[in-house]
Amino acid sequence: MPAVWGTTRVIGVIGYPVRHSFSPPMHNAVIEALGLDLVYVPFEVAPDDLADAVRGFRAAGLLGFNATIPHKEGLLTLVDVATPAARLTGTVNTVHFDGDRIIGDSTDGPGFVAGLAAAGCEVAGRRVVLLGAGGSARAVSLALVRHGVAAVHILNRTAARADTLVELLCRQRAGVAQAGPLDAGLAAEADLVVNTTSVGMAPRVDEEPLHLERLRPDAWVVDIIYNPLRTRFLARAAELGAHCLNGVDMLVHQGALSFRRWTGVEPPVDIMRTVLQTELERRAQAS
Ligand code: ATR
Numbered sequence: 622m623p624a625v626w627g628t629t630r631v632i633g634v635i636g637y638p639v640r641h642s643f644s645p646p647m648h649n650a651v652i653e654a655l656g657l658d659l660v661y662v663p664f665e666v667a668p669d670d671l672a673d674a675v676r677g678f679r680a681a682g683l684l685g686f687n688a689t690i691p692h693k694e695g696l697l698t699l700v701d702v703a704t705p706a707a708r709l710t711g712t713v714n715t716v717h718f719d720g721d722r723i724i725g726d727s728t729d730g731p732g733f734v735a736g737l738a739a740a741g742c743e744v745a746g747r748r749v750v751l752l753g754a755g756g757s758a759r760a761v762s763l764a765l766v767r768h769g770v771a772a773v774h775i776l777n778r779t780a781a782r783a784d785t786l787v788e789l790l791c792r793q794r795a796g797v798a799q800a801g802p803l804d805a806g807l808a809a810e811a812d813l814v815v816n817t818t819s820v821g822m823a824p825r826v827d828e829e830p831l832h833l834e835r836l837r838p839d840a841w842v843v844d845i846i847y848n849p850l851r852t853r854f855l856a857r858a859a860e861l862g863a864h865c866l867n868g869v870d871m872l873v874h875q876g877a878l879s880f881r882r883w884t885g886v887e888p889p890v891d892i893m894r895t896v897l898q899t900e901l902e903r904r905a906q907a908s
Pocket of ligand 1: 752
């Protein structure tokens with residue numbers, strides 16, 4: 622824990638519940654390593670209290686805060702300025718008090734792309750197959766389109782949700798997205814395959830959203846799940862020789878982008894990753 626003084630500024634995370642959040646240990650490790658006069662605190666805020674909490678945080682002089690379930694949508698109506706990423710995804714995961722203005726941003730999608738770039742995968746020009754059409758799929762696919770992917774196939778169990786997401790993506794760039802069934806054939810042709818569904822997440826670790834049969838030799842496969850660290854889907858992708866990435870990188874980089882927004886300081890992502898990985902392993906052993 623960083624030392625707390627009379628001068629210490631506060632950042633934090635709100636959720637309901639919030640006890641499962643990995644953000645406090647991740648951010649406090651960075652604050653300590655950089656010797657900043659800051660502390661990162663969890664706040665459990667019920668949905669009905671959200672507006673009061675935001676007003677209170679501003680009055681109390683917080684620099685800003687992260688938001689997790691169920692507050693990401695509700696915050697959009699409470700901020701003065703929403704970044705394009707927040708507006709388009711309809712969610713806010715990072716609030717920054719900037720003078721009189723309350724700025725809402727969504728760093729989930731940009732964090733996903735930054736995680737890939739840090740691992741050596743530039744997304745521009747790639748043909749993507751993305752599994753899922755929920756909130757995470759929206760954030761990730763919008764960021765991929767903004768970063769210049771060639772095409773996105775949205776494959777989802779419920780076709781109507783995939784169609785809605787395809788419409789949103791095609792409003793950003795005509796013709797960039799198509800919907801399709803959860804079919805391994807499409808994944809076999811992709812440069813980048815991303816699972817954003819919850820299938821395979823603990824405790825249902827024996828399930829996979831799609832059984833990969835073949836992949837391009839240079840394909841990248843990302844599962845945004847981080848518990849377990851290696852899902853069955855990702856294990857299969859590794860077996861087929863793909864470059865693999867789990868959800869840790871997205872979590873680290875969305876946090877890094879939030880940290881930079883509040884402090885203007887580039888956080889050491891290797892420290893964030895180590896803390897996260899250690900904490901995930903500790904919790905896996907405890908359960
Ligand atoms: P998140 O915000 O984490 O994306 P979400 O909005 O509830 O969560 O979306 C969950 C995604 O996982 C959806 O794409 C969902 O598919 P449906 O739109 O058909 O519900 C997908 N998903 C969840 N359970 C699934 C299952 N058993 N089989 C296939 N897809 C599943």
